[in-house]
Amino acid sequence: MEAEMNPSFAIPRRRVLLGAALAAALWRPASALDRPQGRVVLTIGGLIGEKNAAARAEFDMAMLAALPQHSFSTRTPWYPAARKFTGPLLRDVLAAVGAKGQTLRAVALNDYKVTLPVEDCKRYPVVLARLMDDQPMPVRDKGPLFIIYPFDSDEALRSERYYSRSAWQLKHIEVE
Structure with a gap:
């Protein structure tokens, strides 16, 4: 009540209205997806609740880079030494x-298809890699996107079951 009596504590009505108008203009639901501004590199369809295109969600590289980024180094069957992979967790994209x-x-991109359980994304920090060794991945080197498991973090992951689920040159995910 002191703010009503003491004018030095009063907030000018114009400031309150301006702040409310600014907040309303900037507010949007946390789950709303922007429309891609750049080239679409990933589409996600199927059983999804958020879409930014007709029946799917589309992502450009900037949208994927805006999600929280995670990195790990791991050995793979495709490279002679461990490589560092960086990108959002696949569970965050989902x-x-x-x-x-x-x-x-x-x-x-070459229409290779693989099915993986969503449970993998909950159990392991599966990354949707957009960088390898801190550099964008060209198509000729498994890019631009690569679903990669942290193989060195758990001996169970070093098997054909999980190697086959690591899809490179990823272009689309269908949620079933």
Whole structure:
């Protein structure tokens, strides 16, 4: 009540209205997906709640880079030495689109398809790598996107089961 009596504590009405107008202009639901401004590098369809295109969610590289980034180094069957992979966790990408399914069908640029359980993304820090050794991955070197498991973090991951689920040159995920 002192603010009403003491004018030095009063906030000018104009400031309050300006602040409210600014907040309203900037506010948007946390789950809303922007439309891509650059070239679309990933589409996600199927059982998703958030879409920014007709029946799917589209991402450009900047949208993926804006998600929290995670890195790990791991040995793989495809490179002679451990490589560092960086990108958002696949579970964060799925959360951004409100994925509701139990399996993911990943499709690569060459139409290679692999199915992986959503449970893998909950159990392991599976990364949707957009960088390898801190550099963008060209198509000729498994890019621009690569689903990669942290193989060195758990001996169980060093098997054909998980190697086959690591889809490179990823272009689409269907949530089923």
